[in-house]
Amino acid sequence: xxxxxPNRDEPCDxxxxxxxxxxxxxxVARDLWPGIEARMATGSWARGxxxxxxxxxxIFVLGASGGFAAGTRAGPGADRSIDGALQLATEVQRTGxxxxxxxxxxxxxxxxxxxxxxxxxxxxxxxxxxxxxxxLASLTGASSVPPPAxxxxxxxxxx
Amino acid sequence: xxxxxxxxxxxxxxxxxxxxxxRRRDPAAFETLYLEHHGHVFALAxxxxxxxxxxxxxxxxxxxQAWRALPGFRxxxxxxxxxHSITVRAYLQHKRSRTRxxxxxxxxxLETFAFASRRAMPGTDVDLERAISVLPNGAREVLxxxxxxxxxxxxxxxxxxIAEGTAKAQLHRARRLAREYLASGD
Numbered sequence: 001x002x003x004x005x006p007n008r009d010e011p012c013d014x015x016x017x018x019x020x021x022x023x024x025x026x027x028v029a030r031d032l033w034p035g036i037e038a039r040m041a042t043g044s045w046a047r048g049x050x051x052x053x054x055x056x057x058x059i060f061v062l063g064a065s066g067g068f069a070a071g072t073r074a075g076p077g078a079d080r081s082i083d084g085a086l087q088l089a090t091e092v093q094r095t096g097x098x099x100x101x102x103x104x105x106x107x108x109x110x111x112x113x114x115x116x117x118x119x120x121x122x123x124x125x126x127x128x129x130x131x132x133x134x135x136l137a138s139l140t141g142a143s144s145v146p147p148p149a150x151x152x153x154x155x156x157x158x159x
Numbered sequence: 160x161x162x163x164x165x166x167x168x169x170x171x172x173x174x175x176x177x178x179x180x181x182r183r184r185d186p187a188a189f190e191t192l193y194l195e196h197h198g199h200v201f202a203l204a205x206x207x208x209x210x211x212x213x214x215x216x217x218x219x220x221x222x223x224q225a226w227r228a229l230p231g232f233r234x235x236x237x238x239x240x241x242x243h244s245i246t247v248r249a250y251l252q253h254k255r256s257r258t259r260x261x262x263x264x265x266x267x268x269l270e271t272f273a274f275a276s277r278r279a280m281p282g283t284d285v286d287l288e289r290a291i292s293v294l295p296n297g298a299r300e301v302l303x304x305x306x307x308x309x310x311x312x313x314x315x316x317x318x319x320x321i322a323e324g325t326a327k328a329q330l331h332r333a334r335r336l337a338r339e340y341l342a343s344g345d
Contacts, residue, residue, distance in 0.1 A: 020309075036223055
């Protein structure tokens, strides 16, 4: 088990002897506890904020998809479609603002997150942005959206 | 910072009491556990990450994850063993995440690692630390956990999410490569 001499389930040789004698404790150059303590306190809040971000992203995607589908179904020239389009445009603006606000909140707390949580937030943000850009390309008549600024570059966004 | 009580020895009733208090969300008890175990966690993290700042971050992540997982900690496992398995799991998460960790894990600067090893573990066998650090991913983790930290193949398989037979094969490979490296005198 840890911090005890290794199990010997086979004959020792010089290499295994040297490995078994390596130190199993190291000196840390700086005090790591304050960072741990801060994250212990903010952990549950951070997870709550991540859930809020996920919810905002879901609303945004559903709104955009629904709007696209409704726009496709509506016949040109119908009075009702004008009202519907205005309503959808308002919805796009509202959910887009929510997306930006959620992203700003995430960015402000990013120092207190683990690398894994940062990566999850970044991936969610990039995926949503890419989905929106694809819809926007249809709106403006472009055949497709090249991976934004090269997908690889966007994928390397660091929070 | 919370008031810290005296550091107890692993495996004692006092440790069990501390773990129980930490499970009930007592930060002072958890800080005492941290003081007792962070050196062991950092040594493992340094050998896994092969650079000091990454090892510090991994150590912090491991303790934060331990704090969050403590309510589910089962007393039949020793805290030292448990925090090691969390460290390995956090390391595997870092390897999978597409962040700056990826860059850190792809290459190792031998001289920087040797310097960090000497500073963190004075008197360590630096040639051997170098030989371990250049082992391929998979083989390195198994060699460390088995030959340095004394875990059994079954435990290593559970930590790394691999079959026991795979762990044995990786150990055989790692030892062969380490011997070759040491013999070459690089």
